[in-house]
Amino acid sequence: MNVALILNYKAATETISCAESLLAHCPTVNHIVVVDNDSQDGSAAQLQAWLDEKAHPNVTFLRNPENNGYAGGNNYGLRWAMEHLQPSYFWVINNDTYVDSDAFSPLLQALQANDRQFVGSLVLSADTGRLECYGGGKLYPILGKARLLGKDQSLEAIDEQRQTHAPDYIMGCSLAFSAALTREIGLMDEAYFMYFEEVDWQYRARRFGITSQVIPASRLFHYGSLSLGSRSAFYHYYRNRAATRFNKRFYGPAFALTSAFLLSAVTTLKEYRNPTLAWSGIKGAFKGVAMSVK
Incomplete structure (x- = not known):
């Protein structure tokens, strides 16, 4: 079974849009798990009402009893799925994204060929259609900074990007992997709460010989920007x-x-x-x- 995992925090409308796009365009996703990360803003009721109305048999809605960050929320869904669904492959996807084509099958094919890797998608701006990132980014550890690959480039630049660059990590915006991998290396480190969780996870996985790869045939659209504009x-x-x-x-x-x-x-x-x-x-x-x- 192939399971998509969507984490919600105070954005039920976006989460529903994301889930419905997967249901419409990704036939190789067998089950979708939606986790509300203790939003406390009415999101949980809105998501439950959507499921009650649509009655999707292959969607499960979970309420995380606490907001323990990106890693904690996703880990909550991963643990539940591994206990109840017997998954083969997972696809973690941001709730503020959507697909207009089958973005999962190319990821699945790559994992079936080699399940000792993380794979990710091209992330495109929903507003402009240009790249937000070529799967992930480059790290500059001494400065504590990262740079998204391919940001603001056109689709025509994709082939060149693939030939000349490879990201140091795959963005958690679209990250697929095997269930066997999680059993081997463990889940994400929840002590981060926010930021660097998926980067840390992939770097820890390298100790086990796990690699990362961008699959350009997999594309999804992201609302807003992956680079946070409002600093707090x-x-x-x-x-x-x-x-x-x-x-x-x-x-x-x-x-x-x-x-x-x-x-x-x-x-x-x-x-x-x-x-x-x-x-x-x-x-x-x-x-x-x-x-x-x-």
């Missing part, structure tokens, strides 16, 4: 905390501490007119260095 104290704190914690795990404490200083400087330069935001980023950067990792 919440964003700076959790984004910087995640970056330095990631560095501590994979490059060591000294590297993480150095990156915390550099990331703090970058954040301060960007937010020099907003010292409260800058301070949140600085606190997050050094908190990540202090957090425990295995």
Whole structure:
């Protein structure tokens, strides 16, 4: 069984649109699991009403009793599916996306040929049709930063992008993998709460010989932008905390501490007119260095 997993947080309308597009265009998705991450805004009631009306037999709606972040919400759905559905392959997909063609079958074919990999899609802007990212991005660990590959390029540039670049990680916006892989390497690290969870997961998987690959035939559309435009104290704190914690795990404490200083400087330069935001980023950067990792 092939299971798509959609995590909702205060965006029931978008989640329903995403699920309906999968139902309409992705026949090799056998079951969809929708998880509400304790939205507390009426989302759960809206999603339940949609299911009651449509009566989709191959959609399950779950309520996570707490909001434990992107990793925690997705892990909640993955654990439930592994216990109740006997899945072979998973497809984690952002709720603010939709498909207008069968975006899953190309991912499935790649996994059936080699299930020791993560695979991802081309992510296109719903507004412009141009690339938001070629599957994922490049990391600059010492700076605690990442760059999306192919952002704002036209579809005509896709072949060149494929030949000249490969991402360091696949975005969690569209990430497919085998159920066997989760049993081998474990699930996502919930201590991140937000940001870097899927990056950490893929880097941990490398220790097991697991690779990552973009499948250009798989394409989905994303509302808004993958690069967050509105910066907040919440964003700076959790984004910087995640970056330095990631560095501590994979490059060591000294590297993480150095990156915390550099990331703090970058954040301060960007937010020099907003010292409260800058301070949140600085606190997050050094908190990540202090957090425990295995």
